Amino acid sequence: MLSFRGGVHPSENKHSTRHLAVETLPLPPVVFVPMSQHIGAPAKPVVEKGAEVRTGTVIGEAQGRVSVPVHAPLSGTVTGVTEMPHPLAGNRVMTVVIESDGKDTPDTGIGERAADDFTPEQRIEAVRAAGVVGMGGATFPTFFKLSPPKEKRIDTLLINGCECEPFLTADHRVMLEQPAEVVDGALLIARALGVENLIIGVEDNKPDAVETLRRILPSVSDGAQPCSIRILALKTLYPQGAEKQLIKACLNREVPSGGLPMDVGCVVQNVGTAVAVRDAVRFGRPLIERVTTVTGPAITEPKNLRVRIGTPVKALVDYCGGYRAAPAKLIMGGPMMGIAVASDEIPVLKGTSGVLALDADTAAELEDHDCIRCGRCIKACPMGLAPQRLYYHILRKRLEAAERDHVLDCIECGCCAWTCPAKIRLVHHFKFAKSEINARKRRAG
Amino acid sequence: MTQLTVTASPHLRAPGSVRLIMWLVVASLVPAFAGSVWFFGWRALMLTGLGVVSAVGFDALAQKLFGRKVTVDDGSAVITGLLLALNLPPAVPWWIPVVGSAFAVVIVKQFFGGLGHNFVNPALAARAFLVVSWPGLMTAGWLAPRGGNLSGIDGITGATPLAVLKNASEIAGPGGDPAGLLAQAQSWPVVGRLFFGSVGGCLGETSALLLLAGGVFLLVTRLIDWRIPAGYIGTVLVLALVLPGPKHDLLPYLGHHVFGGGLMLGAFFMATDYVTSPITSRGRWVFAVGCGILTVLIRLWGGYPEGVSYSILLMNVATPLIDRFTRPRLFGRVKKATG
Numbered sequence: 016m017l018s019f020r021g022g023v024h025p026s027e028n029k030h031s032t033r034h035l036a037v038e039t040l041p042l043p044p045v046v047f048v049p050m051s052q053h054i055g056a057p058a059k060p061v062v063e064k065g066a067e068v069r070t071g072t073v074i075g076e077a078q079g080r081v082s083v084p085v086h087a088p089l090s091g092t093v094t095g096v097t098e099m100p101h102p103l104a105g106n107r108v109m110t111v112v113i114e115s116d117g118k119d120t121p122d123t124g125i126g127e128r129a130a131d132d133f134t135p136e137q138r139i140e141a142v143r144a145a146g147v148v149g150m151g152g153a154t155f156p157t158f159f160k161l162s163p164p165k166e167k168r169i170d171t172l173l174i175n176g177c178e179c180e181p182f183l184t185a186d187h188r189v190m191l192e193q194p195a196e197v198v199d200g201a202l203l204i205a206r207a208l209g210v211e212n213l214i215i216g217v218e219d220n221k222p223d224a225v226e227t228l229r230r231i232l233p234s235v236s237d238g239a240q241p242c243s244i245r246i247l248a249l250k251t252l253y254p255q256g257a258e259k260q261l262i263k264a265c266l267n268r269e270v271p272s273g274g275l276p277m278d279v280g281c282v283v284q285n286v287g288t289a290v291a292v293r294d295a296v297r298f299g300r301p302l303i304e305r306v307t308t309v310t311g312p313a314i315t316e317p318k319n320l321r322v323r324i325g326t327p328v329k330a331l332v333d334y335c336g337g338y339r340a341a342p343a344k345l346i347m348g349g350p351m352m353g354i355a356v357a358s359d360e361i362p363v364l365k366g367t368s369g370v371l372a373l374d375a376d377t378a379a380e381l382e383d384h385d386c387i388r389c390g391r392c393i394k395a396c397p398m399g400l401a402p403q404r405l406y407y408h409i410l411r412k413r414l415e416a417a418e419r420d421h422v423l424d425c426i427e428c429g430c431c432a433w434t435c436p437a438k439i440r441l442v443h444h445f446k447f448a449k450s451e452i453n454a455r456k457r458r459a460g
Numbered sequence: 461m462t463q464l465t466v467t468a469s470p471h472l473r474a475p476g477s478v479r480l481i482m483w484l485v486v487a488s489l490v491p492a493f494a495g496s497v498w499f500f501g502w503r504a505l506m507l508t509g510l511g512v513v514s515a516v517g518f519d520a521l522a523q524k525l526f527g528r529k530v531t532v533d534d535g536s537a538v539i540t541g542l543l544l545a546l547n548l549p550p551a552v553p554w555w556i557p558v559v560g561s562a563f564a565v566v567i568v569k570q571f572f573g574g575l576g577h578n579f580v581n582p583a584l585a586a587r588a589f590l591v592v593s594w595p596g597l598m599t600a601g602w603l604a605p606r607g608g609n610l611s612g613i614d615g616i617t618g619a620t621p622l623a624v625l626k627n628a629s630e631i632a633g634p635g636g637d638p639a640g641l642l643a644q645a646q647s648w649p650v651v652g653r654l655f656f657g658s659v660g661g662c663l664g665e666t667s668a669l670l671l672l673a674g675g676v677f678l679l680v681t682r683l684i685d686w687r688i689p690a691g692y693i694g695t696v697l698v699l700a701l702v703l704p705g706p707k708h709d710l711l712p713y714l715g716h717h718v719f720g721g722g723l724m725l726g727a728f729f730m731a732t733d734y735v736t737s738p739i740t741s742r743g744r745w746v747f748a749v750g751c752g753i754l755t756v757l758i759r760l761w762g763g764y765p766e767g768v769s770y771s772i773l774l775m776n777v778a779t780p781l782i783d784r785f786t787r788p789r790l791f792g793r794v795k796k797a798t799g
Contacts, residue, residue, distance in 0.1 A: 398792075
């Protein structure tokens with residue numbers, strides 16, 4: 016069975032939404048669109064208060080090399096262009112507020128194109144102009160990954176359909192309901208990159224998705240295949256969907272410490288991103304909506320929803336019947352790597368793969384204990400780190416030692432903290448150490 | 461809307477806790493403890509009870525004195541008291557487990573920072589302390605078990621099985637027949653007694669069967685790493701096989717090495733102590749093999765008939781060093797060829 020070394024297997028908890036077809040959330044009356052929904056420089060607002068926008072109109076222009084534009088998720092009137100706290104990071108970021116006119120009038124630029132005749136450069140530009148970012152949660156601008164430096168030869172495109180986070184089923188539903196779009200999008204990316212291999216990796220807890228993709232394959236690839244296509248079932252093991260672990264499982268290549276997938280000839284894209292790329296290249300449709308799973312013990316009726324970017328989370332929860340119990344923790348993303356937020360008034364972002372509401376029981380902060388050196392964290396770490404050792408270094412404020420023991424290789428997957436019987440908040444300590452070390456490096460120039 | 465908690469991921473944790481682990485280890489020792497009561501009577505209950513109660517009491521007292529949170533309900537002091545008692549000869553006076561427990565939890569554990577910070581196994585360190593302080597009591601306090609005698613050999617009542625192997629000529633006496641004694645010892649009925657427990661020895665070490673029952677429980681629940689008992693017992697077997705020794709009949713001789721003495725108790729319950737053994741799988745192999753080598757060397761050429769507790773203590777001390785040289789392999793450290 017294809018897999019990587021380490022990892023954990025938390026309760027999957029996907030049963031409440033895995034069989035539910037994606038429902039489209041009605042247009043919200045107002046959306047809040049932060050200019051920073053991707054890794055890299057925030058976009059710069061190019062609309063003013065009072066402006067009329069259509070669905071898909073550019074409202075923020077890319078700034079700098081690693082940045083993408085941001086578009087109006089619906090048509091209506093701009094009622095504010097102001098600084099607001101970023102929903103996840105908390106720093107203040109320019110946010111465009113749009114009141115819906117209820118008509119959802121598309122922007123003139125959107126319409127079918129002769130995408131098959133595009134050059135690779137045209138495809139990549141279409142992806143950039145549509146504001147496509149990695150939709151698995153990392154939100155790295157997709158066009159940038161599609162334009163690797165000349166000296167890096169890319170031979171394989173990996174499409175990530177693992178969805179290894181417990182509770183989340185958005186990618187699963189996309190693969191079941193839009194398999195042709197997933198494969199078409201993947202092929203478009205493959206052609207832009209000029210790769211020989213295309214692999215779609217799916218955890219084996221989604222055999223229906225593997226089956227569906229395999230069945231659709233002949234009809235989509237119409238004989239003019241630019242590369243070999245394989246759909247691989249991977250062991251259900253968290254974090255199978257982490258970039259480096261996925262590459263290891265599918266190709267048995269190890270991204271070198273401190274390196275990127277392109278260093279081993281790979282580009283990895285999420286299935287949702289593949290669909291977004293197709294929309295962008297074939298239809299000029301910008302990334303203004305996504306599928307997300309609203310779930311968790313505090314949600315009355317968990318659902319998979321297609322929502323416009325900028326929709327307040329509260330609207331999603333209300334559509335799902337509201338809270339069944341007072342929420343104690345609200346998480347954007349899954350339980351292993353998602354980010355806890357302070358309010359449900361924050362908007363859905365391009366990277367919001369799920370909204371998870373925990374009740375008081377499941378969110379209980381467990382009292383921690385001194386480490387008893389059981390070694391479970393070391394067994395669980397998919398990066399081959401010694402979390403227990405790093406934790407001791409950080410407790411004693413020995414950041415140089417933590418760096419020497421490769422804390423910067425930590426991918427913050429949470430396996431160590433999940434498995435720790437002493438309930439030590441290991442990831443919390445590692446995030447702190449990484450940001451301190453990186454800050455010192457920046458100060459040192 | 462109610463106040464939401466905002467903390468770092470992961471937001472869910474695996475079931476289980478330090479407390480659960482400790483109490484499951486206590487449960488795994490129940491068969492051996494019950495066996496000690498069966499073989500040695502109420503004395504065993506009294507000594508074990510005193511060991512456990514005083515370990516818990518001194519642990520709480522020390523935590524209070526040092527201004528730490530009192531966490532005796534985590535079960536770790538219960539394990540220490542239990543293991544110490546199971547490592548005592550059955551005829552020791554009542555205060556021996558009390559003094560031993562005090563040494564184990566106050567000096568070995570709490571002086572170094574409490575559970576997780578001690579560098580040697582508290583119960584074993586206390587046993588070593590008792591042996592050097594009251595050698596007479598600790599090396600001669602043997603009793604015949606119910607339904608058997610001290611050596612497991614008919615007519616030999618003054619020595620434990622491993623002592624017979626070690627000192628056959630002395631035990632046989634002037635003009636005696638040491639070779640005949642060894643032949644008598646290395647027979648299947650004697651090995652059977654070693655396995656089921658009707659031989660002399662420390663309270664908890666006589667029945668390999670009962671220890672194995674607890675050990676299998678710990679393996680099946682994955683509370684201990686199989687590498688340590690496998691590496692330890694395997695090394696003892698191999699070395700006993702290849703090294704010269706008082707061999708008469710090979711298989712029963714190996715049976716003596718495995719089932720006689722404290723190997724089962726040590727390999728499953730003491731060498732596997734998380735706090736004082738290496739943290740990686742590779743390190744645990746090194747540790748286990750080291751314990752095995754030292755045990756056989758002490759048994760064959762050392763000053764004592766048995767070497768399990770000193771072997772584990774020595775390897776406990778070597779643990780930081782082993783950890784240092786057996787780090788896990790970093791993902792992506794070896795740059796693989798592409799394509």
